[in-house]
Amino acid sequence: MDSPEIPKIKANTSPSSDSPPVQESPVFSYISNLSPIQPVKASHAVQGFPGLSSPPLVFTSPRINTLRETSFLKRPQYPQLSSVGKTKAHDEAKTFVDVPVDSKKHITQLQMGLITDTQDCETNSSSEGVDEYLADPMEMDCTNSCQSVNPCLKESINASESEAPPEKAKEDLDGKQFDPKPVKNKVHSDGELPSSECPKVGSGLSIDNAFNGEHHLGFHNQGIGGRQQDDCDHNPPSPPGRLQIGQVYEDCTEKVGGTSKGMIGNMILHAPNKAKNDQGGMHRRCLQFEEAPPCATGKGDSSSVEKVNNSEPPASTAELEIVQVPNAATSKRQMGASLPPRYGGTSPLTVPKPSGIGLHLNSIVNAAPVVRGATTIKLADHYIGVQVMKSSSVVNHHLPENVRDETENSIAASSSITQSPDTVEFERHGSPPEKSKVDSQNVDSYMELNQSSSQKKRKKTPSSKDSDGCKRCNCKKSKCLKLYCDCFAAGVYCAETCACQGCFNIPDYEDTVLETRQQIEARNPLAFAPKIVQLEEEIQFTPASARHKRGCNCKKSMCLKKYCECYQANVGCSSGCRCDGCKNVYGRKGDFVPIEHGVIKDTISDKAGKETFDEKLEMVATKKDILSTDLYDSHNHTPLTPSFHCSDHANNIPKSPCLPTSYLRSPESDLTIISSYEKSTRSPLRNSKTGGILLETSKELSNMGYYHWREDYDNIGVADTFSTRYDAAPTTCHITPLSDLYSKASASSTSSRSDWKNASQAQLCPGSQGLSSSSSLHWCSSPVTPMARLGGTKSSQGLDFDNGLYDFLQEETPEILKDSSNPIRSVKVSSPNKKRVSPPHNHNHELGASSSGSLRSGRKFILKAVPSFPPLTPCSNSEGSNIIQNTSNLHNKGRKK
DNA sequence: GAGTTTGAAACT
DNA sequence: CAGTTTCAAACTC
Structure with a gap:
């Protein structure tokens, strides 16, 4: 919750809010040069980065950054500009491509006034703040853009910003193959741009990385993590959350259009992120990503779940599914219906x-x-x-x-x-797919x-x-x-x-x-064999036709108790058994030929x-x-x-x-x-x-x-x-x-x-x-x-x-x-x-x-x-x-x- | 219901 | 491959 990152972010955001000076800064000019579209924002972003960059450096994946950026952009839009937001967001996204991610973020925040939101989120790093963000943005997005994916991304982004990227979330992303694809997808979703814009964003991200280096990346990662955390929070059961996270991530990354999935994924991600948020470390997030989900689930179970639900409403049926899945996972089979x-x-x-x-x-x-x-x-x-x-x-x-x-x-x-x-x-079956991605560790x-x-x-x-x-x-x-x-x-x-x-x-x-x-x-091909x-x-020799394939190894039970697998199976012991003093009523070891x-x-x-x-x-x-x-x-x-x-x-x-x-x-x-x-x-x-x-x-x-x-x-x-x-x-x-x-x-x-x-x-x-x-x-x-x-x-x-x-x-x-x-x-x-x-x-x-x-x-x-x-x-x-x-x-x- | 015993499974 | 540890069921109290 109170990850060290959050304070940093806030600091960044606050400065970013002071965009005017930022724009004046050389960085701003530089950014503006890079991207004609968003000179002002870029400047902000640049300034803000220093603070932000320090923690975020860990993550290098440009994609992640893009996502955050997009998310930032979207956030402001939601609160302030429901309808206009999209267009702005697109523009911003474009600028991002040109401008370093960090700059983008700052810009977006400044313009959108997201900073306040983000701050709130940070303060509320817990479930509620994020949830609200997610829910609101989601709704706004849905209404405005109608692209389900975008809302999800936005929400996630918002959460990430406010909460700072939980390390776990990053890890989750990374662990789940997030780095490459996921980021891209997110970018797309964030940008609300179907396909065309997304590529730009991705490119922009890469560029950003080059410029800002790790800082941007790290920051972006944080944003992602924050998103994920939010999502995680939303997700009801933690365990499902992880699984879903992975899946969602993929979905988002793979398909911008898959709004529902993306939403879900975000949600899932958020849950793990919560855990990550606590950690606050940017770098480890990637590593921890896998682990994070579990933690997140555990930590923010209730809150995350509830939040998820809140955010879900806007989401399509897919979200519902996701929600159900987690429940099923938690309950195991209860959800059967x-x-x-x-x-x-x-x-x-x-x-x-x-x-x-x-x-x-x-x-x-x-x-x-x-x-x-x-x-x-x-x-x-x-x-x-x-x-x-x-x-x-x-x-x-x-x-x-x-x-x-x-x-x-x-x-x-x-x-x-x-x-x-x-x-x-039946439920089980349905939910598992999403979770399938979950790692053993997770x-x-x-x-x-x-x-x-x-x-x-x-x-x-x-x-x-x-x-x-x-x-x-x-x-x-x-x-x-x-x-x-x-x-x-x-x-x-x-x-x-x-x-x-x-x-x-x-x-x-x-x-x-x-x-x-x-x-x-x-290890043992026959492990599951009968x-x-x-x-x-x-x-004919054996009293019972059936025998234990591997044989028992009883030493004290004399194959007269259920400790003995042979006895338990009502079969006699065979030559394959290594039992001592076999007295198996179904057939002794020596008897079986x-x-x-x-x-x-x-x-x-x-x-x-x-x-x-x-x-x-x-x-x-x-x-x-x-x-x-x-x-x-x-x-x-x-x-x-x-x-x-x-x-x-x-x-x-x-x-x-x-x-x-x-x-x-x-x-x-x-x-x-x-x-x-x-x-x-x-x-x-x-x-x-x-x-x-x-x-x-x-x-x-x-x-x-x-x-x-x-x-x-x-x-x-x-x-x-x-x-x-x-x-x-x-x-x-x-x-x-x-x-x-x-x-x-x-x-x-x-x-x-x-x-x-x-x-x-x-x-x-x-x-x-x-x-x-x-x-x-x-x-x-x-x-x-x-x-x-x-x-x-x-x-x-x-x-x-x-x-x-x-x-x-x-x-x-x-x-x-x-x-x-x-x-x-x-x-x-x-x-x-x-x-x-x-x-x-x-x-x-x-x-x-x-x-x-x-x-x-x-x-x-x-x-x-x-x-x-x-x-x-x-x-x-x-x-x-x-x-x-x-x-x-x-x-x-x-x-x- | 708690604790012990037992042997398979897993690990080294 | 053997020895040890871990685990859960079976069993006992």
Whole structure:
């Protein structure tokens, strides 16, 4: 608030107010010479600079300066000249180009009488003063110029002037790539000049820099920071603020015309700026920029938010969105009702599903093993439940988890429930996009702020499970961005039911989540792969077909408590386990001897010790797949067990609706499944970021025979195609917005065929309409695969077994395991049993290429196996990556065609 | 509900 | 790769 800069600024401003003498000064003359337009102003600016310059020197970016200048100009205009302001501002902007930025600022202040305003702002560096500025200017601008962007800029500028540029704000700007583009954009916006003027401004800025050197820059930076701070203040929740800030910044910089976004961005920026204001240091702002946002959020949470709201009114719908987003972020999932504007027409319903869909393969896998013997699939169910819980429809999903028998019924009910558009998660999806830019660091700070703010008060009971059976985490330090978090590990966003603190595993922070996931995957491609692999009947030795992929390392629990992951998953310990004194009731370590059937994988063990085990699992899986494929035909309607849906929810569910038919037909389901798996795990993220992946995936899918599936799907009504169990799948899709997204995404990504999407969406996901574009892209990869897997595996066994879901899961798991266990393997594996190996690879490559570099190819498979993120991706996709997704979708479509 | 135990995950 | 630390769930009181 009371940053040292402020006093400086005031001093500067006051002198500037004394423009007459300034003009006389040699500097003024010089400036006047430079720019014929604004001799007087220039002189003022020059004088004022000395004082201003000293602090601002830190920042060198001319653009920033321009922005401030523009902002200064605008400010005066607003208060004094509502109508005239624009013309003057333009002139001033031009002069700025010629004249150093500082001079411009002073001039503007002097002329406009902004100085007084700025002083007020400075005094009020806190939220109110700035808010008023912003709000008023905004309104004025809107009325006058009608350019939404300008108002935002103006406001931000005003705030910056008054408050001085908070260091954090600068940092934010810098950190977010502000320096180059953002500044330009701001300049444009400030100048209120569409495009033509902006260039001038930019040039002017650069010139200014040359003249004034760092001083101007620093000052400008301060101004920017001030703006940002103001914006930040306006922004309700700090965490969102950061994210938004980054996004907004980009928007402003990129698009002058994007008034709404720009406004929002300004708002966001302001919030971080508040924190920066406190710091006051100009130089560090840039560095701190990233950090600043969090601080800002934390410091000026309430004030900033309120202010933001005030300023927002003038802003377009975009602003509203922004506001909502922050709220969503703060509340995590509370905002569920509000849908991101991006989705537009799409009903919130779609969003909720995604969350539910978010169920990771891991969860599924886990569920699968559990399924047979034990009725409960804890992991999968929990995860699913969590996301679902967020949405209204959660309950239904959960039910399936707990009881297979219930699953069908629950599914039917859930379908109706899920359809409810009220699902909370939807909001998440919408908001995240803006936040996507937030850095991990920002996230941390943001987290802190959030925690402090109150987002996580919801901390419910520590119990990991919800009443529905859904899991919820209670993370306190991991921010739900590490595998410690069950939700994150399952690839599901944390739900409202979660008691986590500083949670970043929410759609709002989709980008952060994705980044974190990628990082974790980079370290361990199988990190998100299902931990439990089912070994079907083929492995007769083991009491339970399923085994923990990595094995446990129990030393004291003797694998008789839930400390043991194997026990927790209701699976026996295997040779891969390093447990001591294993007494696992589901199967002791020594008892398990997986039999290698015909299928032999080249097995490039993911990891040294466990390769053998994994390979064995894979072998089993491959065999299963074969069997399942045979069954597919017969079980076209593969009844997706509720549990399965739940588990797969995030990833698979969406797919299920679309895929069922295809699965039925295509024996290649395994391959498809794998690909889907990969997609689900990574693709969502990757897809969101890179459209190329999607295209690839789509191609692959087409190769896989997804088209056929689509046709089948289309032909067969969802209800018709799906048996009672199958119905559950569609219902799930409807229920969870994620599912819709997935389905859409899958449809788009896989085939990019509108038909398939339309049919699937329309039938399966009524609310998905709007979402299809953004969400679908991301989802496409992931959702499709799950479906295929589910459909294929499930179809084979689904109806036959009461535990059909489990069976399906189990079947899937093997495939997953194959993929997950040995991403590379998957490719290799394809050889004996099934062709699928190759297809998955393709998918993987595609996905991998997009997300990660060379490693992905090998890892991709693994990622495919990793189901966890798909659910997230949908959310994330919808939000942060929407644009990317859209683009990718477009690309995919074009390519597909 | 608080504290302890446990083992996975993360880090070095 | 092994050892240590961190973390959150599971468990106990």
